[in-house]
Amino acid sequence: MEFKEPIEQLIRDPRDFTRDIPFPPASELRIYDTSLRDGEQMPGIAYTPEQKYEICRKLSDIGVHIMDVGFPAVSQDERQSLQLIMQGKRKGEIRGDLDVVVMCRSNAKDIDATLRALDDIDVAPGDVTFFVFTSGSDLHMKYKIGKTLLAREGKSESEWLELPLSFYRTANIRMQCDAIRYARGKGVRFVEFGGEDGSRGDVDYFIELFREGIKAGGTRPSWPDTVGCLTPEATRWFCSRIVAALPPDIPLLNHFHNDYGLATINCITSLACGFKAFTVTANGYGERAGNVPLHQVMTALRVLYGVEIPGFKYEKLRELARFMESMSGFPIEAHEPIIGANVFSHESGIHTHAMLIDPRMYEAVPARLVGGQMQFIFGKHSGLAVIDSTLRKHESRLAAAGVKVDDSLSKRVLEEVKRVREERARTGHVADIVTRYYDDMRRLGLTEDDVIRIAEGLGSSTAAAV
Incomplete structure (x- = not known):
C-alpha cells in the first residue's frame, strides 16, 4: 500500500538509536565462519569431507571472508577436507580470497604435524592461516595445561599445586610466543593466536599475551568467550580495554558462545568497541548452546545498526539454512529469528487483517532481504478478512468449479477451517x-x-x- 505520509513519519526507525555507534568501516569487517570446526563439534553432527567442501562452497558464495577448517593433522578425513577446499580455490569454485584457517596447539609437535599434513596434500604453509592457541584463564592455565607448562619449564609435577599463578601466566606466554616464532620460522605467514576461556581471565594478562604474541610474529589476536558467560556490559568492559591497549591496525577477532542467548548482541557490542573480525556458524550450530548465528548477526547489523557488509548475499540466508539442515540432520526451530519456518507466517486474525493492508504492520525484518516470503497459516486463530481475501484471490478457480465467493461462503469456510484445526489438535x-x-x-x-x-x-x- 502507498501511505500518504513517508514511512519514516509513521514508524520509528530502530537505527535512530544506533547511528552514532562508532563501528569500524563495514568494508574492514571480516566474517569468520567456524561451521566446519566449532559447528561440527555440536553433538550428533559429523560431516564427510565432501560435505565440508559443499558447505565451504555455500559459505564462500554467500560472502564469508575467513573459514576455519579445523585440525588437518588429526585425521585423514580432515586432511581430505582441506585438500578439497584448497583445490576448490584453485579451480575457482571457492573464492580465491577466502582465508582458510587450520588449528594447532602451541607446541612444535602440533605445528610440525600440521605442516606435514599440508605437505601431504600439496599446500604451502603460507597459503593458510595457522591458529595457534593456548589457555587464557588462570583456571585453564594451572589446572588444564599446568603439567604441560611445568614440563616445558623443567619443573617437577610435585610442584603443580604449590606454584603461584604468576608462574603459569609467565610460562604460558613463553609457550605461546615460542610457538608463534616457530611457525613463522617454518614459512607460516599468518598466525592467529589467543587463549581459551578469555572471558573468565584477567584483561591485563590478555593484553600482555596479545602484545607479546604480536612481537613474536602473530598477526590476528583472538579473544574468546569460550563458555558463553558474558553480558553485553561485560563484553564492552573487556573489549574496550583490549582495543585501547593495542595498535589500531591489529585485526582483533572475537569468538562468542550462546549459552545465555547473548552471543549475537555480545558480538555486535564487541564490534562497536572496535573489533574487526567476528566468528559465526551457519544456523548457530556449535557446542552446548552453539555459536553466534550467522543469520542473526548479519541481519541485525544491517537492519538495526545500518552496517551493511559489502559483498554479503543476505538474500541467500534462508536458502543456506535449509542446506545446513540437510547436511547436519538438525532442523532449526520454527520460530528461529530470520530463518525459521514461521518467522514470516501469520495466523492471528488481528495480525492477518493488518498484514493484508501492508506487511510492515507486523514485520520488522523485510522478508525479501533474507530470501523469505510472507505467508498466511489458517487455523484456530484465523479471522474472516484473511479467509475472504484468500477466496477472492482464487475467485476464477472457484468460479470454474461453480463456486460463488460471497460473505456467506467466507463465513462458512472460516467455521470449517477452525473445526478441522481443532479436530487435528485432538488427535495427538x-x-x-x-x-x-x-x-x-x-x-x-x-x-x-x-x-x-x-x-x-x-x-x-x-x-x-x-
Missing part, C-alpha cells in the same frame, strides 16, 4: 512428532550404553581369542 499427532524428533536426535550420536555394549562385544571377542 503433535506429541507424536515431538517424540519422533527426540528419538531421531538421540540416534544421531551414540549413547553411553552404546559405548559399553561395544566394549562388551570387543572384550568378549578378545577373551575368546585368548
Whole structure:
C-alpha cells in the first residue's frame, strides 16, 4: 500500500538509536565462519569431507571472508577436507580470497604435524592461516595445561599445586610466543593466536599475551568467550580495554558462545568497541548452546545498526539454512529469528487483517532481504478478512468449479477451517512428532550404553581369542 505520509513519519526507525555507534568501516569487517570446526563439534553432527567442501562452497558464495577448517593433522578425513577446499580455490569454485584457517596447539609437535599434513596434500604453509592457541584463564592455565607448562619449564609435577599463578601466566606466554616464532620460522605467514576461556581471565594478562604474541610474529589476536558467560556490559568492559591497549591496525577477532542467548548482541557490542573480525556458524550450530548465528548477526547489523557488509548475499540466508539442515540432520526451530519456518507466517486474525493492508504492520525484518516470503497459516486463530481475501484471490478457480465467493461462503469456510484445526489438535499427532524428533536426535550420536555394549562385544571377542 502507498501511505500518504513517508514511512519514516509513521514508524520509528530502530537505527535512530544506533547511528552514532562508532563501528569500524563495514568494508574492514571480516566474517569468520567456524561451521566446519566449532559447528561440527555440536553433538550428533559429523560431516564427510565432501560435505565440508559443499558447505565451504555455500559459505564462500554467500560472502564469508575467513573459514576455519579445523585440525588437518588429526585425521585423514580432515586432511581430505582441506585438500578439497584448497583445490576448490584453485579451480575457482571457492573464492580465491577466502582465508582458510587450520588449528594447532602451541607446541612444535602440533605445528610440525600440521605442516606435514599440508605437505601431504600439496599446500604451502603460507597459503593458510595457522591458529595457534593456548589457555587464557588462570583456571585453564594451572589446572588444564599446568603439567604441560611445568614440563616445558623443567619443573617437577610435585610442584603443580604449590606454584603461584604468576608462574603459569609467565610460562604460558613463553609457550605461546615460542610457538608463534616457530611457525613463522617454518614459512607460516599468518598466525592467529589467543587463549581459551578469555572471558573468565584477567584483561591485563590478555593484553600482555596479545602484545607479546604480536612481537613474536602473530598477526590476528583472538579473544574468546569460550563458555558463553558474558553480558553485553561485560563484553564492552573487556573489549574496550583490549582495543585501547593495542595498535589500531591489529585485526582483533572475537569468538562468542550462546549459552545465555547473548552471543549475537555480545558480538555486535564487541564490534562497536572496535573489533574487526567476528566468528559465526551457519544456523548457530556449535557446542552446548552453539555459536553466534550467522543469520542473526548479519541481519541485525544491517537492519538495526545500518552496517551493511559489502559483498554479503543476505538474500541467500534462508536458502543456506535449509542446506545446513540437510547436511547436519538438525532442523532449526520454527520460530528461529530470520530463518525459521514461521518467522514470516501469520495466523492471528488481528495480525492477518493488518498484514493484508501492508506487511510492515507486523514485520520488522523485510522478508525479501533474507530470501523469505510472507505467508498466511489458517487455523484456530484465523479471522474472516484473511479467509475472504484468500477466496477472492482464487475467485476464477472457484468460479470454474461453480463456486460463488460471497460473505456467506467466507463465513462458512472460516467455521470449517477452525473445526478441522481443532479436530487435528485432538488427535495427538503433535506429541507424536515431538517424540519422533527426540528419538531421531538421540540416534544421531551414540549413547553411553552404546559405548559399553561395544566394549562388551570387543572384550568378549578378545577373551575368546585368548
